[in-house]
Amino acid sequence: xxxxxxxxxxxxxxxxxxxxxxxxxxxxxxxxxxxxxxxxxxxxxxxxxxxxxxxxxxxxxxxxxxxxxxxxxxxxxxxxxxxxxxxxxxxxxxxxxxxxxxxxxxxxxxxxxxxxxxxxxxxxxxxxxxxxxxxxxxxxxxxxxxxxxxxxxxxxxxxxxxxxxxxxxxxxxxxxxxxxxxxxxx
Amino acid sequence: xxxxxxxxxxxxxxxxxxxxxxxxxxxxxxxxxxxxxxxxxxxxxxxxxxxxxxxxxxxxxxxxxxxxxxxxxxxxxxxxxxxxxxxxxxxxxxxxxxxxxxxxxxxxxxxxxxxxxxxxxxxxxxxxxxxxxxxxxxxxxxxxxxxxxxxxxxxxxxxxxxxxxxxxxxxxxxxxxxxxxxxxxx
DNA sequence: TTAATCAAAATGAACGTTCATTCATTTTTT
DNA sequence: AAAAAATGAATGAACGTTCATTTTGATTAA
Numbered sequence: 001x002x003x004x005x006x007x008x009x010x011x012x013x014x015x016x017x018x019x020x021x022x023x024x025x026x027x028x029x030x031x032x033x034x035x036x037x038x039x040x041x042x043x044x045x046x047x048x049x050x051x052x053x054x055x056x057x058x059x060x061x062x063x064x065x066x067x068x069x070x071x072x073x074x075x076x077x078x079x080x081x082x083x084x085x086x087x088x089x090x091x092x093x094x095x096x097x098x099x100x101x102x103x104x105x106x107x108x109x110x111x112x113x114x115x116x117x118x119x120x121x122x123x124x125x126x127x128x129x130x131x132x133x134x135x136x137x138x139x140x141x142x143x144x145x146x147x148x149x150x151x152x153x154x155x156x157x158x159x160x161x162x163x164x165x166x167x168x169x170x171x172x173x174x175x176x177x178x179x180x181x182x183x184x185x186x
Numbered sequence: 187x188x189x190x191x192x193x194x195x196x197x198x199x200x201x202x203x204x205x206x207x208x209x210x211x212x213x214x215x216x217x218x219x220x221x222x223x224x225x226x227x228x229x230x231x232x233x234x235x236x237x238x239x240x241x242x243x244x245x246x247x248x249x250x251x252x253x254x255x256x257x258x259x260x261x262x263x264x265x266x267x268x269x270x271x272x273x274x275x276x277x278x279x280x281x282x283x284x285x286x287x288x289x290x291x292x293x294x295x296x297x298x299x300x301x302x303x304x305x306x307x308x309x310x311x312x313x314x315x316x317x318x319x320x321x322x323x324x325x326x327x328x329x330x331x332x333x334x335x336x337x338x339x340x341x342x343x344x345x346x347x348x349x350x351x352x353x354x355x356x357x358x359x360x361x362x363x364x365x366x367x368x369x370x371x372x
Numbered sequence: 373t374t375a376a377t378c379a380a381a382a383t384g385a386a387c388g389t390t391c392a393t394t395c396a397t398t399t400t401t402t
Numbered sequence: 403a404a405a406a407a408a409t410g411a412a413t414g415a416a417c418g419t420t421c422a423t424t425t426t427g428a429t430t431a432a
Contacts, residue, residue: 003382021206025418035383037420046418101291105284143342143351144362148369151337156329165329176330183334183369189408211392221409223394232392 004042006032008053016095020102054103057096058120064089065123075131076181082123083153083177087167090157097157124149131184138186148183152176190228192218194239202281206288240289243282244306250275251309261317262367268309269339269363273353276343283343310335317370324372334369338362 010031014023025046029036043049068081090097100120128145131137137145156176160167167173196217200209211232215222229235254267276283286306314331317323323331342362346353353359 024416026416029384036418037384038382040419041381098291105287105291138365140361140365141351141358143345144338144365147338147342147345147362148365151339151341152330152333152369153337154340155333155337159329159333165327172327175326176333179324179326179330179334179369183338183365210390212390215410222392223410224408226393227407 003032003034003038007034007039007042007049008056011049011053012095012099015102016098050103053099057100061086061089061096061120062123069123069127075127075134075136076185078127079131079181080174080177082127083149083180084173086153087157087173087176091160091167094161097161101154101158121146121150128184136186137184145184149180152180152183189218189220189224193220193225193228193235194242197235197239198281198285201288202284236289239285243286247272247275247282247306248309255309255313261313261320261322262371265313265317265367266360266363268313269335269366270359272339273343273359273362277346277353280347283347287340287344307332307336314370322372323370331370335366338366338369 007028010028011023014027014031025036025039028049029039032039039049043052065082065085068085069078124146125142128137128142128149132139156165156167159165165172167176193214196214197209200213200217211222211225214235215225218225225235229238251268251271254271255264310332311328314323314328314335318325342351342353345351351358353362
């Protein structure tokens with residue numbers, strides 16, 4: 001069994017269940033079924049461990065979301081597919097969402113990736129630019145566009161995970177991505 | 187001088203500067219210019235202190251945002267004013283934003299206000315319902331509507347505070363609230 | 373096949389530090 | 403001079419990290 005992976009999975013599970021605040025190395029070790037010292041064979045320390053996990057999730061996310069991208073298709077089709085894939089990514093592994101949110105809003109906790117936080121948004125940027133060039137997306141500042149896409153996505157996932165709405169209901173995702181499209185299209 | 191208030195302000199400043207992770211009682215006391223023990227005269231402990239601060243900010247926010255509400259005016263006017271006031275609230279005291287974000291995404295950190303997190307959204311709900319009744323706001327699920335309003339606001343403020351956009355530029359707020367309106371209006 | 377050897381992997385008790393909280397004492401206010 | 407407010411050193415628990423020791427598993431020798 002891959003202990004490194006088991007340790008990372010433990011952190012993910014624990015952060016989601018109890019938050020960063022209650023995270024400690026002993027719990028991580030227990031959850032992973034290894035000794036406390038073992039963690040230090042694979043990671044420099046707590047901080048390194050957390051950063052490694054963040055990097056892993058961001059990579060997985062970008063990979064998954066860009067699967068949907070096809071330059072041949074119209075911008076709208078790419079957009080719908082990207083939104084749906086992003087939602088699927090987080091609903092399939094909700095721990096990822098919780099972790100990313102907590103990591104993002106912990107200033108100075110792990111300094112390295114300060115601007116890198118916006119790495120997550122690169123796929124969106126790509127699509128936005130293309131849409132503007134073709135004239136199908138409104139010509140408003142990038143930041144506003146970004147806010148109109150990323151913001152609702154974040155919130156709807158949050159609401160879903162808090163059982164305030166159900167994105168798995170038939171047509172729910174479609175209704176959502178169409179609403180976002182209406183906000184950003186000309 | 188009101189020591190209780192000074193202590194709360196210290197927490198706000200420190201959480202924004204260094205994050206929850208590096209927050210400790212000694213620093214809070216130093217920043218507030220009191221002894222560590224003094225904090226316990228005004229609060230039961232660290233947890234109580236954090237919760238009190240959260241409650242305070244939520245109250246201030248709702249008060250400020252609802253200032254803009256006037257039943258006599260059309261829904262759109264109320265909406266624009268509310269959005270602008272919410273933005274002003276956070277730009278005027280960015281520490282509030284950072285604190286609320288970190289508090290919201292710390293599951294089980296301070297259990298009390300789990301569902302209460304949505305208290306912040308009550309003014310938005312109020313307006314939404316009214317707009318739907320009058321037929322000026324699209325008849326899509328509340329959660330989706332909420333996501334289309336609250337999400338972009340969060341993100342645009344985040345982008346502003348990260349210097350990725352400038353909401354103080356002439357017309358910036360207007361452009362933003364109009365874009366959001368386009369997303370939610372019929 | 374069995375025994376011996378050794379490096380790599382893993383362990384978890386121990387260490388030093390940090391931190392929230394307490395409380396005997398001092399300072400301030402009434 | 404009594405009460406209330408404030409202090410900050412002391413306390414003990416919790417935590418991240420280390421490291422001497424043990425276990426594992428592959429390799430070699432008999």
